Amino acid sequence: MAKATEQIQYETDDPNRIQDVGWTFKEVWRRTRGFVVTSVNLIIFFILWEIVTTYGNINSLFLPKASAMFQELWIGMTTRAPEGAVFSGSILDHFLHSFKNLMTGLAIAMAIGIPGGLLMGGNKYVESILSPYVWALASLPRIALVPLFILFLGFTTTMQVTIIVISAVFPIVINAWAGVKTTEKSLLAAAKVFGANRVQLYYKVVLPYTLPFIISGIQQGIGRGLIGVVIAELFGGSNGLGYLIQRSADTFNTAMTFAVLLLLIVMSLSLINFTRWLEAKVAPWRNVNHL
Amino acid sequence: MQITNENIIVAEDLTISYDLHRERKKLIALQDINLEIKKGEFVVLVGPSGCGKTSFINAVSGLIPKSGGSVKVRGEEVTAPGPDRAMVFQDYALLPWRTVESNIRLPYELQNLGISEEEKKQRVKNCLELVDLAGFEKSFPYELSGGMKQRVGIARALATNPDILLADEPFAAIDAMTREAMQAEMERIVSETGQTCVFITHSIDEAILLGDRVVVISYRPGKIKEIVNIDFPRPRMNNSEVKISKTYAELRDHIWNLVKDEAMQTTRGE
Numbered sequence A: 001m002a003k004a005t006e007q008i009q010y011e012t013d014d015p016n017r018i019q020d021v022g023w024t025f026k027e028v029w030r031r032t033r034g035f036v037v038t039s040v041n042l043i044i045f046f047i048l049w050e051i052v053t054t055y056g057n058i059n060s061l062f063l064p065k066a067s068a069m070f071q072e073l074w075i076g077m078t079t080r081a082p083e084g085a086v087f088s089g090s091i092l093d094h095f096l097h098s099f100k101n102l103m104t105g106l107a108i109a110m111a112i113g114i115p116g117g118l119l120m121g122g123n124k125y126v127e128s129i130l131s132p133y134v135w136a137l138a139s140l141p142r143i144a145l146v147p148l149f150i151l152f153l154g155f156t157t158t159m160q161v162t163i164i165v166i167s168a169v170f171p172i173v174i175n176a177w178a179g180v181k182t183t184e185k186s187l188l189a190a191a192k193v194f195g196a197n198r199v200q201l202y203y204k205v206v207l208p209y210t211l212p213f214i215i216s217g218i219q220q221g222i223g224r225g226l227i228g229v230v231i232a233e234l235f236g237g238s239n240g241l242g243y244l245i246q247r248s249a250d251t252f253n254t255a256m257t258f259a260v261l262l263l264l265i266v267m268s269l270s271l272i273n274f275t276r277w278l279e280a281k282v283a284p285w286r287n288v289n290h291l
Numbered sequence B: 001m002q003i004t005n006e007n008i009i010v011a012e013d014l015t016i017s018y019d020l021h022r023e024r025k026k027l028i029a030l031q032d033i034n035l036e037i038k039k040g041e042f043v044v045l046v047g048p049s050g051c052g053k054t055s056f057i058n059a060v061s062g063l064i065p066k067s068g069g070s071v072k073v074r075g076e077e078v079t080a081p082g083p084d085r086a087m088v089f090q091d092y093a094l095l096p097w098r099t100v101e102s103n104i105r106l107p108y109e110l111q112n113l114g115i116s117e118e119e120k121k122q123r124v125k126n127c128l129e130l131v132d133l134a135g136f137e138k139s140f141p142y143e144l145s146g147g148m149k150q151r152v153g154i155a156r157a158l159a160t161n162p163d164i165l166l167a168d169e170p171f172a173a174i175d176a177m178t179r180e181a182m183q184a185e186m187e188r189i190v191s192e193t194g195q196t197c198v199f200i201t202h203s204i205d206e207a208i209l210l211g212d213r214v215v216v217i218s219y220r221p222g223k224i225k226e227i228v229n230i231d232f233p234r235p236r237m238n239n240s241e242v243k244i245s246k247t248y249a250e251l252r253d254h255i256w257n258l259v260k261d262e263a264m265q266t267t268r269g270e
């Protein structure tokens, strides 16, 4: 406030206002404590599990030792089936199959869901035509469609991917749609006042505003998509983690079943944390602590 | 900068109404507004909330259609926003994903003002200095205080070098001390650039200190109740004589009485 108000001197840019904090012990702890606490927590959990299954009178058919599970996981992830084998006992093979399907399914779901949701939010005719179908399909438990898809497509990878797409597409559509709808009116007014035409309104305001919504739609889509993966493989198929769960349980290899479950958890959490990170990256203003 | 004799904004029998679809009714927000604003003039609108002040400046900016009468800027009917009119918003309306600098540059991206990149850079720099935000170019709006955000809003409006500055309660959400500083800033900027300013406020002091004329609008439907001329010499903000003068007290009293009647009606129920 240089000229007009000499007497009010706060909010100026004093170079000392931003000071270097440096790497104090407190700062290091503040950044790593989440990781440290979680790791210690998990280690204790698995040790207790190991103790209970070793010294407790527990049938290993129901609950294998933690060490057996890890061993199963390690071997399964480091070996591949020999060329031409009909069935693979390697977890890695099945994991790659499922992961590839999941990624294909998610990519298709995004390719349909993002433009679909944006169109529904942006055009009221598209909205009124599509919304009954979106709500109907979104409210239907997707598992109910599985027999139908098997009938249409057989026990194929196409069938599995279709189920993943159907599972993941709706949260993406609905979030993108809601994002467009809730774009702040004053931001639109500002853009209009400063000369935005319809197209500019979309890619300068609506799209950036909707991006974090889309990412959280994808995040929900990942969760649903994984359910889709497992369901599709449990019902029909001779490949993938869902199939491996089924098969290992059938052959009383509980350690393998648990190993696959653990892998599913790790995969799901990794993907979801990736999208969280992405969300924070593209929309830092939403993560400000207002308290 | 002197007020000229040339009318820049002319509203004739301007009527603005909103469709209330649910009730199959039409709400007349502003009725038969006749107002001539001269180039270089600082006009302040006051009135109870809901009387149609925002509707008026939205009609001047071209954001909303009118339902009767006309509003002309430099003789031409307003149909859409244009680069000659800029707006400062009560809730700042800054794009949260853009830095301060990038927010100020927004008008350049949206319309072709026919100025060179060099000139744009210079203008952004000048505007930032004018609102005392030099050094905050790379900050994001969420990293700024309310007063700073509004200064970005003002800088963005000034970046297009508009003839007309429309401000809808720009300082309403800002604390009293910052507010006073920003009023001084506003007075200085507007008189330095010779812009015409239409300014909405709820504060009678702000109205008297900033306005060449204060337009009091009545409630439902909004009509002009009285136009009060304010003749204090400028700059008024740091002139302690103004606030303690007898005229100031009289004006304050007069406007307060005009607004009070209206405000009472509002609170008595609609």
Ligand SMILES: Nc1ncnc2c1ncn2[C@@H]1O[C@H](COP(=O)(O)OP(=O)(O)O)[C@@H](O)[C@H]1O
Residues within 6 Å of the ligand: B018, B019, B020, B027, B029, B047, B048, B049, B050, B051, B052, B053, B054, B055, B056
């Ligand atoms: N988009 C809208 N739809 C329906 N009514 C509206 C709309 N905008 C404003 N109004 C009504 O018009 C009247 C005037 O509003 P406004 O111009 O915002 O008043 P002010 O800015 O003086 O508070 C109010 O009664 C308000 O309810």
Ligand SMILES: [Mg+2]
Residues within 6 Å of the ligand: B053, B054, B055, B168
């Ligand atoms: Mg208003």
